[in-house]
Amino acid sequence: MDPIERAATVRYTDAAGLPDALRGADALFVYDFLSRAVPDAWHAADRLRWLHIASAGVDPVLFPELRDSDVVLTNSRGVFDSAIAEYVLGVVIAFAKDFAGSLRLQQRSTWRHRETERVAGTSALVVGTGPIGRAIATLLRAVGMRVAGAGRRARDGDPDFGTVVSSDELSRHLPDFDVVVAVAPLTEQTKGLFDAEAFAAMRPGARFVNVGRGELVVTGDLVSALRSGQLSGAALDVFEQEPLPQDSPLWTMENVLLSAHMSGDVVGWRNALVEVFADNFARWRDGGPLRNVVDKRLGYVPSTA
Structure with missing residues (x-):
C-alpha cells in the first residue's frame, strides 16, 4: 500500500x-x-x-x-485461477486413488490391498466458464479427462472447453459426466442451482466439487444425495454457512472432503x-481503463472484458 x-x-x-x-x-x-x-x-x-x-x-x-x-x-x-484449478485436480485424483481411505487404514495400522480408479478417460462438467473455470478445464484435460463447460450461452469450438452447454438446460446434461465442478458466480440465477433435482439428474455414483460459492448448493439436498449413494463423493471448499456448523453431518461423512474456504489461498x-x-x-x-470491471447487471466480469 x-x-x-x-x-x-x-x-x-x-x-x-x-x-x-x-x-x-x-x-x-x-x-x-x-x-x-x-x-x-x-x-x-x-x-x-x-x-x-x-x-x-x-x-x-x-x-x-x-x-x-x-x-x-x-x-x-x-489471482486465484491456477491455485483453485490445482485444488480441483487434487481432489479429483484424491477420490480416484482413495487417499482418504489409505489414510484411515494407515491410522489403524491396517494393511489392505485395494484397486483404485483411472482418472484418464473420465469426464467432467465445469459449471462456470470464467477464468477459474477455464484454468480447471486446462488441468483436467492435461490428465486425460473429457471436459465440457456450462455457461450462459451454449456454443461449440470453445478454446478451453470445446463444448459449452447452457446452464438453463443443466439437468439435461448432468447425467453425461463423472465429475461436476461448481465454480459459477453467485447470482439470483445460480443461487440454489444444485438442489435435489440437480443431484438426482447426475450420473449415479458421480462426484461433486464446489469451489464457487456455498449458496450455489442446497446443503440438505447434497447430504441426502451422498447418504443415498446417488453421489459417491463430494469435495467442498465453500458452504452456505461459514464456518461450517459443528453439528453438520458433512463433518463425519467418509465420502466428503472438506476445506475451510481456502482452495485459492x-x-x-x-x-x-x-x-x-x-x-x-x-x-x-491516471484516467486509464480499469481492469476487471464487473457488469453489475450480470454480477461478474464478462468474458469479453
Missing part, C-alpha cells in the same frame, strides 16, 4: 468505522471480502466513484443501491490481492 499512501489519503477502518471512513472518499478497497458491512454504511458514500473488492466473487457488495449507482465495481479476477495470495488493487489504482489515478 506504500505507493498508494504516497499518492492519496488512505483511511484504514474496520466494519464499525466504515461509515465515517466513507464520507468524502473517492474509492473504497474492500479487503475483507467476506464482510457484509458495505450495504449498512452505504448512506455515507457521498462521493464514492469506485469500489474494488479483494475477491473474484462480488456478491457481498452487489446490493441494489450499488447496482443502481454510477459507482464502478472491480474485482480481483486472475496459496502462499503470497494476500500480497497479490493488494497488487491487483495497486495496479488498478494507478490506472484510475
Whole structure:
C-alpha cells in the first residue's frame, strides 16, 4: 500500500468505522471480502466513484443501491485461477486413488490391498466458464479427462472447453459426466442451482466439487444425495454457512472432503490481492481503463472484458 499512501489519503477502518471512513472518499478497497458491512454504511458514500473488492466473487457488495449507482465495481479476477484449478485436480485424483481411505487404514495400522480408479478417460462438467473455470478445464484435460463447460450461452469450438452447454438446460446434461465442478458466480440465477433435482439428474455414483460459492448448493439436498449413494463423493471448499456448523453431518461423512474456504489461498495470495488493487489504482489515478470491471447487471466480469 506504500505507493498508494504516497499518492492519496488512505483511511484504514474496520466494519464499525466504515461509515465515517466513507464520507468524502473517492474509492473504497474492500479487503475483507467476506464482510457484509458495505450495504449498512452505504448512506455515507457521498462521493464514492469506485469500489474494488479483494475477491473474484462480488456478491457481498452487489446490493441494489450499488447496482443502481454510477459507482464502478472491480474485482480481483486472475489471482486465484491456477491455485483453485490445482485444488480441483487434487481432489479429483484424491477420490480416484482413495487417499482418504489409505489414510484411515494407515491410522489403524491396517494393511489392505485395494484397486483404485483411472482418472484418464473420465469426464467432467465445469459449471462456470470464467477464468477459474477455464484454468480447471486446462488441468483436467492435461490428465486425460473429457471436459465440457456450462455457461450462459451454449456454443461449440470453445478454446478451453470445446463444448459449452447452457446452464438453463443443466439437468439435461448432468447425467453425461463423472465429475461436476461448481465454480459459477453467485447470482439470483445460480443461487440454489444444485438442489435435489440437480443431484438426482447426475450420473449415479458421480462426484461433486464446489469451489464457487456455498449458496450455489442446497446443503440438505447434497447430504441426502451422498447418504443415498446417488453421489459417491463430494469435495467442498465453500458452504452456505461459514464456518461450517459443528453439528453438520458433512463433518463425519467418509465420502466428503472438506476445506475451510481456502482452495485459492496459496502462499503470497494476500500480497497479490493488494497488487491487483495497486495496479488498478494507478490506472484510475491516471484516467486509464480499469481492469476487471464487473457488469453489475450480470454480477461478474464478462468474458469479453
